[in-house]
Amino acid sequence: MEAIKFLEPRASVVARRSAIIADLVDLLPRECVVHEARELVPFETDAFVSYRRLPLAVVLPTTTEQVAAVMKYCNRYGIPVVARGAGTSLSGGAIPQEDAVVVGLSKMTRILEVDPANRTATVQAGVTNLSISDAVSPEGFFYAPDPSSQLACTIGGNIGMNSGGAHCLKYGVTTNNLLGVRMVLVDGTVIDLGGKHLDSAGYDLLGLVCGSEGQLGLVTEATVRLIAKPEGARPVLFGFDSSDAAGACVADIIGSGIIPVAIEFMDKPAIEICEAFAHAGYPLDVAALLIVEVEGSEAEMEAMLKEIVAIAGRHGVRTVRESQSATEAALIWKGRKSAFGATGRIADYICMDGTVPLGKLSYVLEKTSEIVERYGLRVANVFHAGDGNMHPLILFNANDPEDAARAEEAGNEILKLCVEAGGCLTGEHGVGIEKRDLMRHQYSDVDLNQQMAVRAAFDSEWLLNPSKVFPLEGRPAA
Amino acid sequence: MQTNFTAEQLADPHVAESEKILRRCVHCGFCTATCPTYVTLGNELDSPRGRIYLIKDMLENGRAADAEVVTHIDRCLSCLACVTTCPSGVNYMHLVDHARVHIEKTYRRPPMDRLIRQVLATVLPYPGRFRLALGLARLGRPLAPLLRRVAPLKPLAAMLDLAPQARPKPSTSARPGSRGSEGERRGRVAILSGCAQPVLDPGINEATIRLLTRLGVEVVVPQGEGCCGALVHHMGKEDQALAFARSNIDVWIREIEAGGLDAIIITASGCGTTIKDYGHMLRLDPAYADKAAKVSALAKDVSEYLSALELPEVESRGLAVAYHSACSMQHGQKITMAPKVLLRKAGFTVREPAEGHLCCGSAGTYNIMQPEISAQLKTRKVKNIEATRADVIATGNIGCMTQIGTATAIPIVHTVELLDWAYGGPKPAKLA
Numbered sequence: 001m002e003a004i005k006f007l008e009p010r011a012s013v014v015a016r017r018s019a020i021i022a023d024l025v026d027l028l029p030r031e032c033v034v035h036e037a038r039e040l041v042p043f044e045t046d047a048f049v050s051y052r053r054l055p056l057a058v059v060l061p062t063t064t065e066q067v068a069a070v071m072k073y074c075n076r077y078g079i080p081v082v083a084r085g086a087g088t089s090l091s092g093g094a095i096p097q098e099d100a101v102v103v104g105l106s107k108m109t110r111i112l113e114v115d116p117a118n119r120t121a122t123v124q125a126g127v128t129n130l131s132i133s134d135a136v137s138p139e140g141f142f143y144a145p146d147p148s149s150q151l152a153c154t155i156g157g158n159i160g161m162n163s164g165g166a167h168c169l170k171y172g173v174t175t176n177n178l179l180g181v182r183m184v185l186v187d188g189t190v191i192d193l194g195g196k197h198l199d200s201a202g203y204d205l206l207g208l209v210c211g212s213e214g215q216l217g218l219v220t221e222a223t224v225r226l227i228a229k230p231e232g233a234r235p236v237l238f239g240f241d242s243s244d245a246a247g248a249c250v251a252d253i254i255g256s257g258i259i260p261v262a263i264e265f266m267d268k269p270a271i272e273i274c275e276a277f278a279h280a281g282y283p284l285d286v287a288a289l290l291i292v293e294v295e296g297s298e299a300e301m302e303a304m305l306k307e308i309v310a311i312a313g314r315h316g317v318r319t320v321r322e323s324q325s326a327t328e329a330a331l332i333w334k335g336r337k338s339a340f341g342a343t344g345r346i347a348d349y350i351c352m353d354g355t356v357p358l359g360k361l362s363y364v365l366e367k368t369s370e371i372v373e374r375y376g377l378r379v380a381n382v383f384h385a386g387d388g389n390m391h392p393l394i395l396f397n398a399n400d401p402e403d404a405a406r407a408e409e410a411g412n413e414i415l416k417l418c419v420e421a422g423g424c425l426t427g428e429h430g431v432g433i434e435k436r437d438l439m440r441h442q443y444s445d446v447d448l449n450q451q452m453a454v455r456a457a458f459d460s461e462w463l464l465n466p467s468k469v470f471p472l473e474g475r476p477a478a
Numbered sequence: 479m480q481t482n483f484t485a486e487q488l489a490d491p492h493v494a495e496s497e498k499i500l501r502r503c504v505h506c507g508f509c510t511a512t513c514p515t516y517v518t519l520g521n522e523l524d525s526p527r528g529r530i531y532l533i534k535d536m537l538e539n540g541r542a543a544d545a546e547v548v549t550h551i552d553r554c555l556s557c558l559a560c561v562t563t564c565p566s567g568v569n570y571m572h573l574v575d576h577a578r579v580h581i582e583k584t585y586r587r588p589p590m591d592r593l594i595r596q597v598l599a600t601v602l603p604y605p606g607r608f609r610l611a612l613g614l615a616r617l618g619r620p621l622a623p624l625l626r627r628v629a630p631l632k633p634l635a636a637m638l639d640l641a642p643q644a645r646p647k648p649s650t651s652a653r654p655g656s657r658g659s660e661g662e663r664r665g666r667v668a669i670l671s672g673c674a675q676p677v678l679d680p681g682i683n684e685a686t687i688r689l690l691t692r693l694g695v696e697v698v699v700p701q702g703e704g705c706c707g708a709l710v711h712h713m714g715k716e717d718q719a720l721a722f723a724r725s726n727i728d729v730w731i732r733e734i735e736a737g738g739l740d741a742i743i744i745t746a747s748g749c750g751t752t753i754k755d756y757g758h759m760l761r762l763d764p765a766y767a768d769k770a771a772k773v774s775a776l777a778k779d780v781s782e783y784l785s786a787l788e789l790p791e792v793e794s795r796g797l798a799v800a801y802h803s804a805c806s807m808q809h810g811q812k813i814t815m816a817p818k819v820l821l822r823k824a825g826f827t828v829r830e831p832a833e834g835h836l837c838c839g840s841a842g843t844y845n846i847m848q849p850e851i852s853a854q855l856k857t858r859k860v861k862n863i864e865a866t867r868a869d870v871i872a873t874g875n876i877g878c879m880t881q882i883g884t885a886t887a888i889p890i891v892h893t894v895e896l897l898d899w900a901y902g903g904p905k906p907a908k909l910a
Contacts, residue, residue: 344566
């Protein structure tokens with residue numbers, strides 16, 4: 001199959017490269033501009049490492065004002081801008097292009113305010129997801145959305161992709177926990193959206209910005225909702241003899257109105273990979289595993305568990321094991337959250353992100369296996385089952401171009417399958433470059449045109465992360 | 479991650495090894511989060527993932543190292559926090575070791591940089607020279623502020639700042655010979671005297687020898703043993719490092735053949751990390767590969783060895799200890815629990831400073847070569863340690879002791895000094 005295309009670099013921009021760099025060096029402190037050829041190479045990709053493009057330059061501003069100055073400058077000279085948080089995108093959202101200036105937020109890592117009374121925290125966009133929870137933990141709070149990369153990924157990137165995570169089943173994804181942003185528009189204007197309250201008058205612009213993949217502006221600060229930590233939390237392992245049974249069990253739990261904090265699914269290959277890394281005590285003699293986390297008081301946890309165990313029993317659960325200590329619970333989550341990276345121990349992989357209605361989980365799992373098998377590849381499944389947010393990891397050999405092409409093709413088939421099953425292309429990783437050309441399977445031209453019209457209201461020249469999200473054909477002429 | 483090496487390139491076993499390491503990396507970026515220099519500088523080029531990419535690009539293109547690559551590799555502390563964090567098991571240690579050798583072979587450093595490295599490599603690994611140098615440093619201390627103002631001379635200022643005010647008296651602990659066990663013999667071990675530690679703080683090995691012999695372990699200080707080679711190894715001076723390793727291996731193998739050894743006890747975790755890697759470092763040397771592997775398998779941090787002795791519980795003495803885990807201890811050797819368990823058993827209240835995974839900035843000669851970043855890390859570390867309001871700081875590496883000791887009024891001792899005290903030895907002088 002054909003490799004995914006990027007926009008052709010604007011020749012006029014590339015030709016002015018040295019002048020642009022000289023100007024950027026004038027605009028920012030010396031250590032905030034990266035432009036030596038060697039030094040640009042590490043910025044050519046993110047965690048979707050099969051695609052790579054060198055940027056024109058990278059800037060690492062420390063303040064909103066510096067970001068605004070860069071945006072204003074780039075807008076004036078028609079230079080594309082690609083935002084980068086920690087570069088952990090699995091859909092290639094932060095992969096640059098030859099005519100683009102990368103604005104990296106990695107130096108903007110200050111926690112600006114923790115407001116326990118209003119249960120909010122205001123942070124710079126380069127703050128990592130986990131460090132928000134770390135910072136507010138002494139006050140008894142945490143920030144709920146917890147992407148598996150939460151150790152490294154930034155809140156700015158989370159907003160760009162409307163990231164989710166295991167605990168989003170109960171608490172919602174980024175958009176449900178975001179109260180306000182400070183954002184730099186394409187022309188350098190700085191605006192504030194939202195505040196410390198849950199909703200604002202007028203259109204839900206904050207909702208629009210969250211998940212806009214760096215195409216509407218560049219978020220430099222965020223105010224997020226804090227949640228009080230529960231009295232207790234306990235992950236419980238449920239082992240099944242088949243993925244089918246585990247999938248049906250998930251649908252049944254949610255269907256009966258029970259919302260645990262998290263329901264995570266692992267199939268046998270994923271269990272083996274994660275156990276080898278984390279030694280979390282996952283059962284190795286089962287075909288599928290659910291990690292169900294309940295929280296609250298002892299009584300609450302017990303009551304909910306009892307109901308879940310009863311449901312699991314109806315689906316022939318083989319083993320039920322409660323974590324016995326905080327250390328064990330931490331290991332169970334460490335294994336789960338490291339699943340993608342740990343897969344790197346056995347093979348290269350690409351990670352899919354389709355979401356399907358819960359009733360279709362078992363069906364899509366079965367079909368996924370068939371598809372991957374047909375391409376002569378292997379698959380490991382580890383995902384947020386309670387949300388129906390599937391993450392088949394397609395294993396392949398990156399040093400074999402044919403294998404890599406087959407993996408990509410198999411991935412595309414799986415995502416189309418998710419759409420056909422009534423789901424969608426992306427649950428939390430965003431469209432990026434990876435799923436861009438599949439958008440036509442999800443949306444009609446009318447849909448896409450309307451979305452692009454909204455985008456154009458913010459960035460009529462298509463300067464912001466321009467190669468992403470919308471298929472290259474059928475775009476309005478800029 | 480995809481790699482791009484020719485069959486010809488892969489014929490070099492060092493390149494082949496690095497290629498394997500690179501293939502493991504999935505570019506997930508987790509490592510950036512726990513990297514002290516990324517956290518401090520906020521630039522991916524100064525993160526493990528950035529460095530891995532720079533190294534990959536340099537090796538794939540068969541290129542000589544250049545100023546840009548060298549800058550970012552030099553800023554790496556080799557703390558190996560990334561190795562602890564990495565879910566896919568990328569052996570960053572061996573990759574960056576290879577890169578440093580490549581730099582040393584293919585890159586000509588500016589004259590002052592070259593000179594300082596040469597001085598460090600010629601002085602630090604030799605206790606006699608180092609002792610002499612410390613005396614000179616005391617005389618030179620008034621020059622430090624002047625030196626600090628000239629960029630290429632900053633390392634010299636850092637050196638003067640680190641030199642202790644007073645040199646401890648030479649100790650007999652490093653004198654070759656055997657120290658017999660008291661009572662029934664439970665084991666026989668060799669102890670590494672090392673290079674800088676016996677000059678800076680001979681009390682550490684004195685305490686170790688006292689404690690072990692009291693516990694029924696015969697301790698041997700073998701004749702002819704020297705620096706473990708870590709210092710020059712981290713500078714990419716591979717021939718010199720391997721020469722140190724071979725010489726020590728000869729000494730220990732002789733000792734094993736003479737009287738048998740249950741362990742080679744190391745009281746500086748930086749050295750421990752390297753000695754445990756001798757097997758890898760000499761894997762391509764047919765004359766030494768097996769012997770090196772044997773030595774690596776016998777190498778034990780003193781806390782590991784003591785854990786196996788099952789020491790009795792001691793009543794609390796109401797002293798709060800902030801335990802600082804050296805990077806070479808927690809990341810290099812993956813020893814995380816043993817020292818804390820030992821201290822608790824010995825009656826101390828153990829407190830763990832926040833951000834315990836972050837390096838204090840000592841990192842061998844890093845605090846001399848990269849004084850600015852090192853100072854920022856030191857400040858951050860001391861702040862976290864002082865927040866524990868502990869009475870004393872315990873750690874297992876002389877480098878950290880020197881680094882942290884220059885920035886806090888809380889006394890800092892080696893873990894084994896507290897253990898020796900708790901099990902019948904004298905109170906550490908610093909607590910007097």
